[in-house]
Amino acid sequence: MPFVYLLFVLALTLVVFPVRRADIKNIHSTIVTSEERSLIGRMPTNSDQVAIWIDIKEFPDPLPRLIIEAEDRNFYYHIGFDPLAVYSSLVSHLFSDGRRGGASTITMQLSRILHPEWKKYPVLIRKGLEISNAIQIEFWLNKEEILESYINLVPIHSNAKGFPLASLRYFKKNIRFLSMEESVAFIILMRNPNPSYETFSKRYIKLYESFTKQTFYDHSLLREIYDAIFKAKGENIYALSEEEGHYLQWIKHQYPNQTETFESSLSKEMQSHLLSILNSELQTLKRWNVSNASLIVLSLSPEEKNxxxxxxxxxxxxxxxxxxxxxxxxxxxxxxxxxxxxxxxxxxxxxxxxxxxxxxxxxxxxxxxxxxxxxxxxxxxxxxxxxxxxxxxxxxxxxxxxxxxxxxxxxxxxxxxxxxxxxxxxxxxxxxxxxxxxxxxxxxxxxxxxxxxxxxxxxxxxxxxxxxxxxxxxxxxxxxxxxxxxxxxxxxxxxxxxxxxxxxxxxxxxxxxxxxxxxxxxxxxxxxxxxxxxxxxxxxxxxxxxxxxxxxxxxxxxxxxxxxxxxxxxxxxxxxxKPSQNIPSKFTDLINFCKESGALASEDCPKMSLLYSKRKKKPDICKLHRKENFKITHMNFIYPQDGQTFLYHPNDAMMTQMIPVKIRNWSKIPDTDVYWNEKVVKQIPSSGEFRIPIERGDHQLSIRTGEKILDRVVITVK
Ligand SMILES: [Zn+2]
CATH class of the missing domain: 3.40.710.10 (DD-peptidase/beta-lactamase superfamily)
Structure with a gap:
């Protein structure tokens, strides 16, 4: 009687708590899409183990068959567990040294992947949980869905979870192009993630020969595959194509939050086009010992200010x-x-x-x-x-x-x-x-x-x-x-x-x-x-x-x-x-300045046209090139300029804060003096260049000959 009751509870649990493919698929990673709404890749959510989910229809032909043959030959015929295998495993657990036999079906392994928290229970309880969960999974999902979940999630080697990710990481290719030889390597790693080369090659040849009924001979290929996996540089890769790899790593670092979707602003089309520009230019730049490049594009939109x-x-x-x-x-x-x-x-x-x-x-x-x-x-x-x-x-x-x-x-x-x-x-x-x-x-x-x-x-x-x-x-x-x-x-x-x-x-x-x-x-x-x-x-x-x-x-x-x-x-x-247009200036006007004096250009000045703020006062017209001055030698301050401001920093060394002064044509006119706030500056070198110590306040610099002022500037030190 209690047994019937137990069965009833079990059946009820099965129906009440459904297992959905979508749930299995989504809890493991954030889907990242591009601006064009195409999939860029996936980011891990709660752990560093990353899944890229690929539909079972996209798996290369022999892969699902090889996995079934290696892991669970009766996969299509059981209801989640294999009673005989469980019985023999139980016996070996109780009467031998407790080593685990091959009793786990693919469904039970999937259950273990989905419930890592069960690891903490004693082995018998854990097995019981796995078996009942496996039955539940079989009740809600068909065999294809179970196999698809398993292939996408099974840990393979060093944080690479699932065949699609391992394929990208170790062989740099989409799972669709994974070869039979490479698939066999992953199948070995599912059981033993860190074999020596010797162990790996023994098991490899055995599996290969049992799958293909042919003798394995290509040992250099085997070595190549082994090295590709064990010499790969660590880190998680989860981009579908190389252009977005760095972006995904960065986004994950910026936003470790768990979300289901991340609709990025990145343009996949632009990324791939720009990468090809970059690589073709690098081909040319190789000759000048340039080996790499990076690129960022930001876009502005007229609607979104700031x-x-x-x-x-x-x-x-x-x-x-x-x-x-x-x-x-x-x-x-x-x-x-x-x-x-x-x-x-x-x-x-x-x-x-x-x-x-x-x-x-x-x-x-x-x-x-x-x-x-x-x-x-x-x-x-x-x-x-x-x-x-x-x-x-x-x-x-x-x-x-x-x-x-x-x-x-x-x-x-x-x-x-x-x-x-x-x-x-x-x-x-x-x-x-x-x-x-x-x-x-x-x-x-x-x-x-x-x-x-x-x-x-x-x-x-x-x-x-x-x-x-x-x-x-x-x-x-x-x-x-x-x-x-x-x-x-x-x-x-x-x-x-x-x-x-x-x-x-x-x-x-x-x-x-x-x-x-x-x-x-x-x-x-x-x-x-x-x-x-x-x-x-x-x-x-x-x-x-x-x-x-x-x-x-x-x-x-x-x-x-x-x-x-x-x-x-x-x-x-x-x-x-987006075509590039001339944007009319709104806050500035085009002004002709004198190239030599920096003042407003007169007709005779060498000119430069620059946009200049509408809200600022215009400088005076150039005195240097005015016609009446042409005949006499003109002497004036090249710098500082009238109205210039200097900042005084109490923490900086005084020496670095001297104000540089330069006078045009100094020593060309006799009997001239320079006044710094009504005090004569002594010993000005013939170059006309010197420096004056900085002091807060408004200061006046002037060049005088007798009573006549040749030039005068007022500067401010704050
Ligand atoms: Zn001028």
Whole structure:
């Protein structure tokens, strides 16, 4: 009577608690799709064991048959367990040394995989649970569904769960293309995940011969298969194709939450197209000792203010590469070279320390680092161009003006600005980085740089990056923050999209010239180890790095030559998706400035046309080139300029904070004096260059001959 009652309870349990294929399938990983709604891959949820789920119809022909033959010959005829096998296993458990016999059916093994928590029970109880659960599974699922779940979930080797994943990880191929020989190897590993080569080959030959009824002879193939599995570099791979491997790893790291779906913003079509551009350009760059590259594409949408979308993330040329593939180059910190300058100048303009037309010195300068050490910045061409406008020094990427601006800005202040731009890895003190921070020595990742540059097309707003929706909820990277004004953004953008302005450094025709509007900045780090180009228009921001993961030098590959050629191709592809248009300026007007004095151009001045803020006061008209002055030698201040602001930093060494002064034609007119706040400055060298110590307040510098004032500037030290 109790037995009948027990059966009744069992039958009731079976019916009340269904086992669904969808549940088995989904609890194990998050489905990640692309913008086009195609499957990119799966991410693990609760454990590091990852499943990629492949439909049984897609398994290669002999695989299911081989598994049944090796694991459970009666699979199609039992109801979840094999009474005879269980009986004999019970006997051997009770009367021998307790070693487990081959009593587990595929269904019972599946039950064990689905319930890892049962491991803690004594073996007899566990077996009982497995058997009843196996019966339940058989009641709700058909044999095909059971087999499909099993093949997708069975642990094979070192965190690789399921045949589809193991196939991707060890043989770099979709399960559909798994060979008979490779399938046999996995079947061995299901029982013994870490066999020696000897054990492996013995069992292999035995299984192979029993499956095929043929003699196995290809021992070199066997060795190859063994090595492919046991020499594989660790880590989880769960992307369906190589383009998205790095992306999935990163997303998993960013969002470890368990969700069923992650609809990413990534475009699969764009990813695969860009990867092929990258690889074909790398073929050419090989000759210059360049071995790898990374790429980021962010897209702007007119509807969503303050947000950009991550459209492409390519970490390296080949995700499966044995040595370097796993490194996501778009997230590595590298010497950022000149890519930092636009961020520096935009922030300095925003603080009124300089203006886009300000004349800055590009001359030999020494900056004291304290303790007797000093820093002498150099330009990449090892030349000094003399005085030039901020606009030209930005577009021609002069180093010394950048160092002198960061000096005005203050190291501590600029480090904080960079941290606000998202360079959160800059945790050291200003002394650690030194003034070289203006030249990228603090390092940056391609992803950070590309996002920071998005502040230009976003008109001063550092955007948060939309990555996708997890179970319908939007997921962002970072926070939105206004970094500088709309007018400043337009000023910098117009300089960096002006091919004419950069001719002096980059030549007339280069990879940086486009037949449509694109603004860009290149960067090259010391010894040509890193070549960068970040470019944007109103719809996309593209960042490209090329170099070597090993840190080896390239053969003089600059940012414009290496990364520039890839950006050129990438943008030509992107404008096919969204044409690039000239955006009319809203916050600035086109103004003619004098190239030499930085003042408003007169008719006789060498001119440069720059966008200049509507809200700022225009400078006076150029005195240097006015006709009446032509006959006499003109003497005036090249720098500082009238109205310029300097910041005083109590923590920095006094020496680094002297204000550089340069006078045009000094010593050409006799009996002239320079006054610093009504006090004569003594011993001015014949070059007309000197420095004055910094003091807070408004100061006046003037050049006088007798009672006549030849030039006068007022500067402010804050
Ligand atoms: Zn002029």
């Amino acid at each position: 947000i950009v979308q991550l459209k492409a993330m390519i970490g390296s040329k080949n995700f499966w590469d044995e040595n370097e593939g796993m490194v996501n180059g778009s997230l590595s910190y590298r010497d950022a070279g000149s890519t930092i300058k636009p961020l520096l100048y935009a922030s300095a303009i925003e603080r009124n320390l300089v203006q886009i037309h300000t004349i800055v010195p590009d001359e030999k300068m020494t900056f004291s680092l304290g303790g007797g050490a000093s820093y002498v910045p150099r330009n990449s061409d090892l030349k000094y161009w003399g005085e030039l406008s901020l606009a030209e020094s930005l577009s021609n990427s002069r180093n010394i003006p950048a160092v002198s601006v960061v000096n005005q800005y203050g190291m501590e202040n600029f480090l904080n600005t960079l941290r606000e731009f998202g360079f959160t890895h800059l945790r050291q003190s200003p002394d650690f980085y030194g003034p070289g921070i203006a030249l990228g020595t603090g390092g940056a990742s391609l992803f950070q740089l590309t996002r920071a540059y998005a502040s230009f097309p976003m008109r001063g707003v550092l955007p948060k990056v939309f990555l996708g929706k997890a179970d319908g909820q939007p997921i962002y990277f970072g926070e939105t923050k206004r970094m500088f004004g709309e007018d400043t953004a337009e000023e910098i953008e117009s300089v960096l999209s002006n091919a004419k302005l950069r001719t002096r450094a980059f030549g007339r025709r280069s990879y940086l010239d486009f037949p449509f509007p694109v603004a860009l900045k290149t960067g090259t780090s010391k010894d040509y180890r890193n070549s960068w180009t970040i470019a944007w228009n109103e719809s996309f921001v593209v960042g490209v790095w090329v170099g070597n993961f090993s840190g080896d030098k390239t053969m003089q590959v600059s940012g414009s030559f290496g990364a520039g050629r890839i950006v050129q191709n990438v943008f030509r592809y992107l404008v096919q998706i």
